[in-house]
Amino acid sequence: MNGLHIDVKDCSQCPIRHRAVCSRCEPDELETLENIKYYRTYEAGQPILWSGDHMEFVASVVTGIATLSQAMEDGRTQMVGLLLPSDFIGRPGRERAPFDVVAVSDVTLCCFRRRPFEEMMTQTPHIGQRLLEMTLDELDSAREWMLVLGRKTAREKIASLVLIIARRDSSLRRKLPADGMTFDLPLTREAMADYLGLTLETVSRQISALRKTGTIRLEGKRHVIVPDLDALISETGDDYDGGMIA
Amino acid sequence: MNGLHIDVKDCSQCPIRHRAVCSRCEPDELETLENIKYYRTYEAGQPILWSGDHMEFVASVVTGIATLSQAMEDGRTQMVGLLLPSDFIGRPGRERAPFDVVAVSDVTLCCFRRRPFEEMMTQTPHIGQRLLEMTLDELDSAREWMLVLGRKTAREKIASLVLIIARRDSSLRRKLPADGMTFDLPLTREAMADYLGLTLETVSRQISALRKTGTIRLEGKRHVIVPDLDALISETGDDYDGGMIA
DNA sequence: GCGCGACATTGACCAGGATCAAAAAGGTGC
DNA sequence: GCACCTTTTTGATCCTGGTCAATGTCGCGC
Numbered sequence: 294m295n296g297l298h299i300d301v302k303d304c305s306q307c308p309i310r311h312r313a314v315c316s317r318c319e320p321d322e323l324e325t326l327e328n329i330k331y332y333r334t335y336e337a338g339q340p341i342l343w344s345g346d347h348m349e350f351v352a353s354v355v356t357g358i359a360t361l362s363q364a365m366e367d368g369r370t371q372m373v374g375l376l377l378p379s380d381f382i383g384r385p386g387r388e389r390a391p392f393d394v395v396a397v398s399d400v401t402l403c404c405f406r407r408r409p410f411e412e413m414m415t416q417t418p419h420i421g422q423r424l425l426e427m428t429l430d431e432l433d434s435a436r437e438w439m440l441v442l443g444r445k446t447a448r449e450k451i452a453s454l455v456l457i458i459a460r461r462d463s464s465l466r467r468k469l470p471a472d473g474m475t476f477d478l479p480l481t482r483e484a485m486a487d488y489l490g491l492t493l494e495t496v497s498r499q500i501s502a503l504r505k506t507g508t509i510r511l512e513g514k515r516h517v518i519v520p521d522l523d524a525l526i527s528e529t530g531d532d533y534d535g536g537m538i539a
Numbered sequence: 540m541n542g543l544h545i546d547v548k549d550c551s552q553c554p555i556r557h558r559a560v561c562s563r564c565e566p567d568e569l570e571t572l573e574n575i576k577y578y579r580t581y582e583a584g585q586p587i588l589w590s591g592d593h594m595e596f597v598a599s600v601v602t603g604i605a606t607l608s609q610a611m612e613d614g615r616t617q618m619v620g621l622l623l624p625s626d627f628i629g630r631p632g633r634e635r636a637p638f639d640v641v642a643v644s645d646v647t648l649c650c651f652r653r654r655p656f657e658e659m660m661t662q663t664p665h666i667g668q669r670l671l672e673m674t675l676d677e678l679d680s681a682r683e684w685m686l687v688l689g690r691k692t693a694r695e696k697i698a699s700l701v702l703i704i705a706r707r708d709s710s711l712r713r714k715l716p717a718d719g720m721t722f723d724l725p726l727t728r729e730a731m732a733d734y735l736g737l738t739l740e741t742v743s744r745q746i747s748a749l750r751k752t753g754t755i756r757l758e759g760k761r762h763v764i765v766p767d768l769d770a771l772i773s774e775t776g777d778d779y780d781g782g783m784i785a
Numbered sequence: 786g787c788g789c790g791a792c793a794t795t796g797a798c799c800a801g802g803a804t805c806a807a808a809a810a811g812g813t814g815c
Numbered sequence: 816g817c818a819c820c821t822t823t824t825t826g827a828t829c830c831t832g833g834t835c836a837a838t839g840t841c842g843c844g845c
Contacts, residue, residue, distance in 0.1 A: 363686045366778050371689040373682035384675050391679050418664045425671045429630050432674060433637050435681040436619035440609045442688035443617040443736025447802065482823065490689025495802055497824055514811075514823065532612050693832065728793060741832055743794055760793065760841075 329409045335359075335396040341382070342394040350404040351383030357400030358479045361392045362487060372488040373435070377461060381427055385411045397479060442490045445530055450489040451499040452528035455509060459519060474519040503528065575655045581605075581642040587628070588640040596650040597629030603646030604725045607638045608733060618734040619681070623707060627673055631657045643725060688736045691776055696735040697745040698774035701755060705765060720765040749774065 361374030462476040607620030
């Protein structure tokens with residue numbers, strides 16, 4: 294089971310699609326929306342939420358990719374989450390966003406106004422249970438990522454990220470890895486660097502290194518072919534196949 | 540509100556205290572326990588759970604300190620959580636432990652047999668709600684730690700860790716920081732290194748450096764005095780006072 | 786007190802990744 | 816096609832933190 298499936302009663306007029314230039318631009322419009330559930334789209338590169346923003350809604354990603362990240366005053370930034378379709382944004386019970394959320398590609402969110410959503414949660418316990426399960430999964434992957442950030446070499450970091458993207462991609466398409474896995478990197482070199490705690494130059498160098506040894510092949514800048522998945526796995530530093538998707 | 544407060548009906552014979560040499564040593568004894576809730580103690584240094592272990596119980600820490608960590612085959616290890624009194628161990632709905640749990644000091648756990656606990660959760664929704672809240676908090680702190688691991692210098696990492704320990708300590712004692720905050724480091728240099736993605740030598744060097752500039756003072760190896768909290772905060776790289784406890 | 790072992794500090798040297806800089810490769814609009 | 820801009824690659828050099836090794840400190844049992 295992927296994502297959070299919720300039936301909202303008075304949802305006849307959904308989906309309402311409206312486009313926002315910036316998450317802070319139209320609080321009034323948002324405030325006057327009477328329905329609980331609505332859709333919202335963002336263009337690639339647009340901010341969805343800034344850390345500290347008042348959160349009017351919780352949402353789940355319908356299409357596109359967004360990132361969750363944290364920035365220091367001097368510009369150093371660390372990505373702390375990658376949001377793919379079916380991932381959840383926001384926290385019932387919290388007023389303010391703890392991190393920045395940015396659309397990497399064009400993104401459609403399915404939003405729920407926060408207050409009504411919280412009420413709904415108290416009435417239908419399975420929503421809370423499902424949300425707990427999803428949050429625990431996120432916590433586990435955050436902790437796995439801490440190992441990558443704290444202990445892996447640049448080479449291992451890159452291999453780990455490529456592997457994660459490969460797996461997520463093939464699980465999204467429900468296509469099991471065949472002889473030659475092939476997929477697109479959804480992130481720029483800089484975004485990969487922010488995910489891995491590296492500089493973009495190092496990311497580029499290590500991708501080139503993996504290419505030179507034949508572990509991956511590239512078509513253009515973004516399209517990746519993995520001829521031998523085991524070879525890639527052995528570059529990650531984890532020797533066994535930890536979290537292979539079913 | 541700290542921790543998870545649960546009333547168990549037939550708890551007249553609690554607490555049952557029994558001591559385990561190893562979490563894997565006495566499945567039979569555990570299996571035959573009829574009550575839902577029981578206490579269990581571990582000595583400093585003992586493993587509580589190995590990654591992959593079958594989890595018979597969920598628990599919350601009553602006294603002592605435990606760590607959650609992840610190891611690579613070659614010995615590199617990364618701590619991914621620090622469990623203090625009132626923190627929760629385990630995951631309803633999961634058979635196996637995802638990480639290693641080790642007692643750093645003597646630890647007492649309040650355990651709940653997993654199956655009955657899960658049933659209890661479906662019946663009393665506030666337990667699930669509270670657990671969701673705690674899990675979201677843990678997720679936030681894991682993500683904040685990702686910034687430390689990925690982007691901070693060794694010096695900033697040490698300052699961040701000392702600050703976190705200082706705050707947790709003063710919040711546990713409900714004693715607000717006075718002119719000279721004073722507390723013990725509960726971790727060895729090596730454990731700090733595993734938390735921060737550093738080597739123990741670097742930890743030692745950076746603690747010495749903070750001592751030489753007067754940011755902290757040491758009495759013995761473990762006892763720390765922070766004469767000026769702001770000076771310490773400015774060493775963390777976060778310029779503003781992000782998550783100061785109430 | 787003495788000796789032992791665990792933990793911590795300090796030093797010398799090295800290397801992986803950062804930094805600074807320049808060139809190359811794609812896209813996109815005209 | 817061509818010019819322009821963004822993204823990426825590659826190169827040269829530097830520096831933080833890792834590695835290897837020695838020394839110091841503390842606590843504890845005898």
